[in-house]
Amino acid sequence: MPDNAQLLLLDRDQAAALLQPDEVLAAVRESFRLHASGDGRIFPLVREALPAGVFGIKSGGVMTQDLLGMKAAGFWPGNRQYGADGHQATIMLFDPASGRPQCLIDGNAVTTARTAAAGALGLLALARPDSERLCVFGTGVQGAAHVDYALRVLPGLRRVRYLTSDGRRDPQFEARFAQRCDIAPGAGADAAVAASDIVITATTGRGALFSAQAVRAGTHLNCVGSDTRGKRELPEGMLALAHTWVDDLAQALSIGELQWAPQTPVQELGALLAADVPARHGIAADAITLFDMTGLALQDLSVARMLQRRALATGTGTHIAWPW
Structure with a gap:
């Protein structure tokens, strides 16, 4: 040897x-x-x-x-x-x-970079190419990374509204992106969601962050925080309103948002990326799209x-x- x-x-x-x-x-x-x-x-x-x-x-x-x-x-x-x-x-x-x-x-x-990159690929495939307004729940390491990558791959994004768990401003988070977009705290969860083209949830997954009724037609959601049994970020009924993609079906059912609605029809994002089709190919302009991310080895x-x-x-x- x-x-x-x-x-x-x-x-x-x-x-x-x-x-x-x-x-x-x-x-x-x-x-x-x-x-x-x-x-x-x-x-x-x-x-x-x-x-x-x-x-x-x-x-x-x-x-x-x-x-x-x-x-x-x-x-x-x-x-x-x-x-x-x-x-x-x-x-x-x-x-x-x-x-x-x-x-x-x-x-x-x-972990931070690959998760944000996966989210960015979800945005490229599923978000409307003319998206200008983004709302992010969470200003920690993951929230910041996802906003960074979103701004990289979607140069049309002009405005970012963020929400923190305690409702306070996050000056450090604002300073990080101040030269790249109009960034400010959201005026309440539902209002921020309703005024956005893209919603990113990057929290600890302690419960629903907004109401399903706040999500407008044509919105795309990247859901990051549900990665363990018992975690959730989406309100009940949200998956039923959306065209849903996952990174891996078995994992999503076990630890992702799909654990709360296992009968939801879903597709795996990898098949869509492998097909190399234009953004939102075959998806109606007013459809709500959602990417439930649990992270692949x-x-x-x-x-x-x-x-x-x-x-x-x-x-x-x-x-x-x-x-x-």
């Missing part, structure tokens, strides 16, 4: 520095294609409550591309009292021929592989001996 094997380590700052939005978008789009074609596999999800938080494992692989790996991630709210992120994620890539680990990556920035792995390649090309990261 070889005795010179090494394990590549990428810490938080190294991983974040290597993440380029265009490359992340390309990697996430590829992950959707692999999922739709069946070339990529996602393995059964682990998602369990612990005394201090929630722990999960998403894993999968693409054997034809020598890609195999997992992300161990979850949410530990107690971290916030120390000024640390409650969300924690670690990604590991393996050699599928031997099972040996190849790369260990801090997964927080990867293939998204994490495709982005992680991109980071591994960039790290090796640029000499980034730490190599440690990992002998057999």
Whole structure:
């Protein structure tokens, strides 16, 4: 057996520095294609409550591309009292021929970027191309990332209204986007939704954020926060009013918004992206569209592989001996 094997380590700052939005978008789009074609596999999800938080494992692989790996991630709210992120994620890539680990990556920035990129791809496929007004629930890491990517892929967006859990202004959030759009707090949940072309929900999923009646014809919704059994962001009856897409049907039924309305007719977004058709192809202009996002292991792995390649090309990261 070889005795010179090494394990590549990428810490938080190294991983974040290597993440380029265009490359992340390309990697996430590829992950959707692999999922739709069946070339990529996602393995059964682990998602369990612990005394201090929630722990999960998403894993999968693409054997034809020598890609195999997992992300161990979850949410530990107690971290916030120390000024640390409650969300924690670690990604590991393996050699599928031997099972040996190849790369260990801090997964927080990867999770944020790949989720926002998936949301952006949903916007490109399902939102009206003339959309100008966006409403976002949540101004945390995910909310900010989704607004960033939305502004990148839909240059026609002119106005952003945001809502926080406590109703207060978020000056830091406003400052981040002040040079790119008209940004201000929303004047109440229903009013902000009714005045928007796009609605993004990126909260902790404690309950319905607005009323279904507030959603106007032609609106698109990206729903991010429901990623565990018992979480929800949408009001009862919302899915019945919308044309709904998911990233993975089984996951959406288990941990997404679909857990609350399992009989809802849905399609997987990967099939739509693989068809490479114009935005809202075959969808009536006044139809409400919705993307229920639970996150694919293939998204994490495709982005992680991109980071591994960039790290090796640029000499980034730490190599440690990992002998057999």
